[in-house]
Amino acid sequence: MAGPFSDITDTLFANKEVLNESYQPEAILERDQEIEEYRYALQDVLFGRDPENIMLYGKAGLGKTAVTTYMMNALSEEVEAREQADDLHIHKVNCNGKTLFIVVRTLVNQLLPEDASSFPKRGLGTGDAFGELYQQLDRIGGTHLFVFDEIDHLDEVDTLLYELPRARSNAHLTAARVGIIGISNNYTFRKSLSPKVKDTLMEDEISFSPYDATELRTILRDRAERAFVEEGWDRSALGMASAISAQDMGNARQAIDLLRVGGEVAERRDDSCVTDEHIETARELVQRGRLVNRIRDQTDHAQYILETIARLEERGDTPVRSKEVQERYEQVAQSWATSPLTSLKSIQDHLSDLHMLGFLRRNERNQGLNGGQYFEYQLDLDSALVLETREKIEG
CATH class of the missing domain: 1.10.8.60 (Helicase, Ruva Protein; domain 3)
Structure with missing residues (x-):
């Protein structure tokens, strides 16, 4: 008896993997200028000098991570052939959803000897983790490049970008050299950094255009x-x-x-x-x-507010003011066994963010001296899709 797959004999795909997000091409196309800027920013590594810090900016899907992987591989190969270059070690961490302690602890565990116990999750602080990181870096020596993907998502990023670049000048390191490569989807990320971090970082900036x-x-x-x-x-x-x-x-x-x-x-x-x-x-x-x-990427309460407006839209009750959203939102949050946000200002902040992200349309109303000015909101996407997605998330 024929099985359910017996009639599948042909395929359009010769190598479908090259269309996967995880695929790393051998050659990078249409990014010659960015590669050239990257090349000059990394050249000190070839001569055993302190590496430059580098920040890459650009929206998702513009090749920042792929170009970085390509450049790190090429640099590693070149270092092997250069007598002046120190041993090169590359460490990669995606910062999305992580605290500073988790990031530093992750780096420490990448550096520890295979037979050593992992750095503990509890009982020690971020300062202890940095201390252990410096100890392991000096134990290994050489040049270390830290690639922080989605660095704009990291809490306490000022501390990270102040500590690591100054580690050698502050005598935390003597045998190791360090450089930071930050990858950010936010073009304005640098503006959020403290003045002392900006002065310390002295980074090369590479912008990836669409x-x-x-x-x-x-x-x-x-x-x-x-x-x-x-x-x-x-x-x-x-x-x-x-x-x-x-x-x-x-x-x-x-x-x-x-x-x-x-x-x-x-x-x-x-x-x-x-x-x-x-x-x-x-x-x-x-x-x-x-x-x-x-x-799915939104916070729980932002999702509850989206669900609230979707349910109101299904009933034909939109556009809707923030006060009305708050009343129904509280019911939605409680239905998912979550304590709702209590202030109208919190709801309004979420509504503003969701509007800015393109989930909502916002109309300004002016009722004159008596009614004043206010905003009304409605979905800018399919309400059924929101409700279906919410059910899958909670289910």
């Missing part, structure tokens, strides 16, 4: 040639995916997602080639998936 449609088409063509079987994609489909992404955010990740999902749509339909029609369907699927992820 890709245009031509650049995205070059990237997609390279991926398509690797990902699909011969004649498995149409050139106009690449053009459509590139144009959609360029008009949206100039995001390579989005363009590659469109191509991958377009291929999956074509394969499910038993079509032999990815066409514009498949990309158009993929566009709807990818947009829906990204909205779901953006909702």
Whole structure:
């Protein structure tokens, strides 16, 4: 008897992995200027000098992490051939959702000898973790580059960016040299740093601008040639995916997602080639998936407020003022066994943030001398999608 998979004999994909977010290309396309800036910022490492600190800025999907991985690999290979260069050690930490203590503890545990006990989770403070970090760095010696991805999400980032760059000048280190590479999605991140940190950091800044449609088409063509079987994609489909992404955010990740999902749509339909029609369907699927992820990324109370407005919208009770949102929000929070925020100001702050992030539309009303000015809110996305996502999160 034939099994459920016995009729699946053909595939459009020759190497689907090259369309995955985790794929690291051997060569980086359309980022020559950024690579050149990176190259000069890292050159001191080749001569055994203190490395420069580097900050990379740009929205998600613009190649910051991929370029950094490429440059770290290239630098490591070059150091091996340079007599003047110290031994190079690269440490990577994603800061999203982590405290400063967790970040420093993670670094310590990366450096400890294999037979050593892990640095404890409790009982010691951040200062103790820094002390152990310096001890391990000097034990190993050489040059250490710390890559902090999503550094703008880290609490107490001022402390991190003040401590590490000054570790050698403050005599915490004698045998090791350190440099920081910070990756931020927030172009204004530096403005949030304290003046003493800005003076200490003295970093090189590399800004990653959005890709245009031509650049995205070059990237997609390279991926398509690797990902699909011969004649498995149409050139106009690449053009459509590139144009959609360029008009949206100039995001390579989005363009590659469109191509991958377009291929999956074509394969499910038993079509032999990815066409514009498949990309158009993929566009709807990818947009829906990204909205779901953006909702999941919000705090619990921001999600409760979104759910509140979605329920009001389902009943036809929007646009709605913040006071009315507060009344229904309290019921929603309690229904999920959570104590609601008690101040109207907190609700208004969340509403303002959700409006700024594009979840809500906000209209200003003016009722004259008696009624005054106020805002009304309504969803700027599908209410059913919000409620469906919330049920999955809580379920």
